[in-house]
């Protein structure tokens with residue numbers, strides 16, 4: 396099922412034309428209404444007349460998170476505040492929050508793109524969806540909520556937390572869809588299994604998981620544990636929130652809704668476009684946003700784009716799995732390490748739970764790299780030599796995937812903290828000095 400076939404399956408040539416018209420319009424809009432963008436364009440010696448088609452996008456300046464912080468709170472709005480009907484903010488881990496504003500039309504486009512995602516997952520107006528992303532300033536809850544209402548489904552606005560009640564209501568209300576982070580879905584799955592309620596009594600069939608990177612192995616784990624199909628939903632506050640893209644039934648890349656959010660991949664160092672299909676940093680330009688348009692916003696997310704038509708019939712460009720944010724990448728003893736690499740090893744080994752904590756420090760000028768892992772209860776043993784063998788096995792596997800040998804610390808089953816939103820997987824004590 397396709398929510399907006401005209402757009403989602405539009406011929407690429409026609410899509411380029413639409414994008415060109417919209418790019419010109421948004422550039423005019425920000426040039427006249429946002430001093431920040433006008434100044435940047437003037438510094439580069441360009442005016443809206445230099446933008447005649449989507450090919451000209453590379454003439455435009457980039458925007459980064461710091462620009463939002465520098466213009467906190469409302470400096471990047473392109474309409475008077477009387478037109479802004481909603482604010483959201485992303486906490487971020489450092490510095491001021493970043494704030495975004497939506498006009499009524501921006502909100503309706505947001506619920507349109509989320510509707511495309513939900514429909515691609517097979518959710519219809521006959522289904523109920525439990526939204527277990529946090530509600531509030533975080534875009535997850537209200538973003539998913541708007542999409543479910545738009546398709547006419549029944550939204551169960553749970554928000555995150557209160558895990559026992561989540562399970563109870565999911566069971567009693569017969570939710571068919573669950574929208575939350577993959578790490579919270581894992582926690583919900585564990586809680587269902589220990590609740591004693593048989594899985595067959597749940598109606599759950601579809602997961603809409605995102606807001607943090609997750610791996611193919613995590614997909615398998617969640618699909619098996621919950622007996623569902625688990626689909627990716629991608630987004631970020633600066634662009635609108637969840638729904639910038641979503642997977643289809645082929646589960647073979649996340650379709651990006653490029654009639655509204657134009658994606659580019661650039662080399663994060665040179666900022667030049669990479670060759671088609673190559674990995675790099677994802678950059679978005681919002682083509683239709685009124686409240687707070689983003690011009691060439693650098694997401695820091697590392698991925699690649701796939702332009703071939705998908706087997707589902709959609710032509711909308713697809714993005715490969717996000718390896719991680721360039722911000723999440725750690726350099727340990729000179730080697731680039733992503734938390735997603737650790738996750739994928741844990742998920743391929745039946746002896747371990749997918750929960751983990753990476754602790755990095757610097758001792759005597761050398762980086763230490765510890766991974767705390769939980770053994771599954773049926774593999775946990777009092778026999779020292781068994782645990783040592785297990786430790787050696789996982790250390791060797793981690794080394795072959797990551798490139799350096801970690802110090803593995805096996806902890807008691809269920810002792811690592813479970814996440815109700817975006818999981819925190821890394822403590823890097825080196826940053827404190």
Ligand code: ADP
Pocket residue numbers: 485486487488534604605606607608609627628629630631632633694696717719720
């Ligand atoms: P914050 O910046 O506070 O984490 P956001 O909700 O705006 O708040 O985070 C957006 C980021 O979350 C994206 O840039 C990306 O790194 C990550 N993200 C969101 N959805 C996905 C997804 N489906 N897969 C991988 N990463 C995702």
Ligand code: K
Pocket residue numbers: 606607817
């Ligand atoms: K994140």
Ligand code: ZN
Pocket residue numbers: 642643644645650705706707708709
């Ligand atoms: Zn598809």
